[in-house]
Amino acid sequence: MIAFLEGKIDAIDESSVFVVVNGLGYEVVCANPFQFQHLQNEFVRIYTYHYIREDQQILYGFKQYEEKQLFAKLLNVSGIGPKGALSILASTSVHDIAVAIEQEDEKLLTQFPGVGKKTARQMILDLKGKVAEWMNGSADIPQNANAKGEDKPSDSNQEVLNEALEALKALGYSDREIKRITPQLRQSDSTTIDEYVKTGLSLMVQKNS
Structure with missing residues (x-):
């Protein structure tokens, strides 16, 4: 392995x-x-x-060890394969997925790509009690040799990110599509509107492929 x-x-x-x-x-x-x-x-x-x-x-x-751990747990859920597990992880953070499972929030779980009511219930049945450690934040920070601090934009970048989201909307993307990629944009290393838009477009291509 x-x-x-x-x-x-x-x-x-x-x-x-x-x-x-x-x-x-x-x-x-x-x-x-x-x-x-x-x-x-x-x-x-x-x-x-x-x-x-x-x-x-x-x-x-x-990028984070906890993402790998959750991926492995999702593969044990009936109806979820590697592509499905990866799509779920691409949609939001490990913390948010753990909260949804532990709080039995089927409505939130069914918003993830490929997750219907049956799969959401199965996720809760199989994983509740096994992901609670991630409800309070990151359990393990990756040891990248060139780590550059937190993966979230600073307060000064928040306005830039908001403008980039508006730019993506102007390009014809729906609020739902933009909402799906916002967590990944927040974790990116982008600092300008152009960089955020370029990363956002790349993410849109990935999710629509």
């Missing part, structure tokens, strides 16, 4: 990051590959889940 990779990010596309480790290139499928964009060509650690089936082997990657 490959627990994590430490190396340099060589490239990023809509679904994956490509990490070079001791001369070997690994394709790592991520919920939001562009969260690593500011670390391209730098040395990083990406936590990985090695998904193995008879006909495929895929590395799924996560």
Whole structure:
């Protein structure tokens, strides 16, 4: 089992990051590959889940260890596969998912991509009591060699982010679509309107693919 990779990010596309480790290139499928964009060509650690089936082997990657843990738990829920689990993680934070499960908030759970009422009830049945540790915030901060502090925009950037969201709306995206990518935008390293809009467009492409 490959627990994590430490190396340099060589490239990023809509679904994956490509990490070079001791001369070997690994394709790592991520919920939001562009969260690593500011670390391209730098040395990083990406936590990985090695998904193995008879006909495929895929590395799924996560910036935080708790995301990997929740991904593994979601795979144990009937009706949720790797793509579904990744879509759920891309929609919001581990904290919010844990709160929804522990508080049996089916309405919130059914807002996640691919989660209907049956799957929401199954998530609650299978995971309630197993994710409570994440309700009070991050349980484990990743040890990236080039960490740049918190992954949320500062107060001074909040206005810039709001303007970028308005720009995405002006481009024709719905409030619902914009709301789905806002958590990832908050965690990005963007500092200008153009950077936020560019990252937002990349996220839209990923979610619509």
